[in-house]
Amino acid sequence: MQILSGKEVAQHVYDTLTEEAEQFLEDFGYVPTLAVVLVGEDPASQSYVAGKKKACLSLGFGHKDYHLPADTSQEQLLDLIHQLNEDSSVHGILVQMPLPDGLDPDKVIQSISVEKDVDGFHPQSVGNLLIGNPGFVSCTPQGVMEILDYYHIATAGKHAVIVGRSNIVGKPMASLLVQKGRDATVTICHSKTKDLPSITRQADILIAAIGKPHFVTSDMVKEGTVVIDVGINRIEDASRKRGYRLVGDVDYDQVAPHCNAITPVPGGVGVMTIAMLMKNTMQAARQFANKEVK
Numbered sequence: 408m409q410i411l412s413g414k415e416v417a418q419h420v421y422d423t424l425t426e427e428a429e430q431f432l433e434d435f436g437y438v439p440t441l442a443v444v445l446v447g448e449d450p451a452s453q454s455y456v457a458g459k460k461k462a463c464l465s466l467g468f469g470h471k472d473y474h475l476p477a478d479t480s481q482e483q484l485l486d487l488i489h490q491l492n493e494d495s496s497v498h499g500i501l502v503q504m505p506l507p508d509g510l511d512p513d514k515v516i517q518s519i520s521v522e523k524d525v526d527g528f529h530p531q532s533v534g535n536l537l538i539g540n541p542g543f544v545s546c547t548p549q550g551v552m553e554i555l556d557y558y559h560i561a562t563a564g565k566h567a568v569i570v571g572r573s574n575i576v577g578k579p580m581a582s583l584l585v586q587k588g589r590d591a592t593v594t595i596c597h598s599k600t601k602d603l604p605s606i607t608r609q610a611d612i613l614i615a616a617i618g619k620p621h622f623v624t625s626d627m628v629k630e631g632t633v634v635i636d637v638g639i640n641r642i643e644d645a646s647r648k649r650g651y652r653l654v655g656d657v658d659y660d661q662v663a664p665h666c667n668a669i670t671p672v673p674g675g676v677g678v679m680t681i682a683m684l685m686k687n688t689m690q691a692a693r694q695f696a697n698k699e700v701k
């Protein structure tokens with residue numbers, strides 16, 4: 408059984424991006440710059456936003472931080488995004504999710520300029536992915552593809568079963584896997600799927616993205632399958648300094664012995680999310696620079 412280390416793949420991505428960022432600065436005289444907007448005080452969001460800043464600094468990218476109070480109005484948030492859309496020194500914009508109650512995530516996402524939508528959440532980016540046009544792809548599913556590529560796990564002709572139909576992971580994951588060149592046969596399962604284990608047991612590649620700790624158990628996988636665990640669940644653990652530990656949607660100890668390959672949690676898909684965000688920011692800066700040159 409092979410452990411698919413997101414940490415190792417992310418490091419490879421960062422090494423490549425470091426060189427690309429140096430070259431970009433030499434070519435254009437400025438650095439790719441990301442604006443990160445956080446609304447409210449959610450501790451997990453604060454830690455993800457801190458991770459994004461750290462990644463920008465380590466790559467030599469520019470970084471602009473906007474931390475707004477939880478009672479920020481929709482109008483105030485949209486005003487800030489509008490300013491960032493107009494700011495030519497900003498190449499990528501992201502608003503950390505989830506937003507506090509009272510703010511409409513769909514309206515917020517739609518207000519981000521498609522050229523700066525490094526999260527790949529904008530409906531136009533999602534549409535581009537669906538029809539196979541170039542555009543930004545949501546970071547977590549893109550990270551899964553990067554892991555599969557790095558470990559030379561072929562998808563063509565394989566049955567990929569995705570458990571979870573979120574707009575951020577499940578649906579874009581299906582679009583990526585079914586694309587020409589990837590050529591997987593894809594099944595998406597969800598809370599209303601009947602006899603889920605009978606379907607997950609057909610998977611050559613099983614992707615768990617439900618957000619329920621230890622949901623996938625050994626009776627749900629066939630021998631020799633590849634398991635990709637997208638879940639990052641905090642469960643209470645008084646023995647840990649921070650009072651919790653992270654577990655995936657897969658019961659790793661039960662399932663791993665039956666797999667050909669599996670991603671761990673932590674250190675698997677999660678760490679790819681920020682690496683892919685940096686890759687998208689590099690791409691956004693490049694597109695901006697190429698437009699300027701024309």
Ligand SMILES: Nc1nc2c(c(=O)[nH]1)N[C@@H](CN(C=O)c1ccc(C(=O)N[C@@H](CCC(=O)O)C(=O)O)cc1)CN2
Nearest residue numbers: 455501502503504505526546639673674675677678680
């Ligand atoms: N605007 C966005 N909001 C959210 C996204 C997103 O892609 N864009 N994804 C998630 C959170 N997320 C990034 O924002 C994220 C999740 C997980 C990790 C990560 O590095 N996980 C590590 C563990 C980190 C820890 O110790 O807590 C791992 O899995 O090993 C980074 C970023 C929701 N919101």
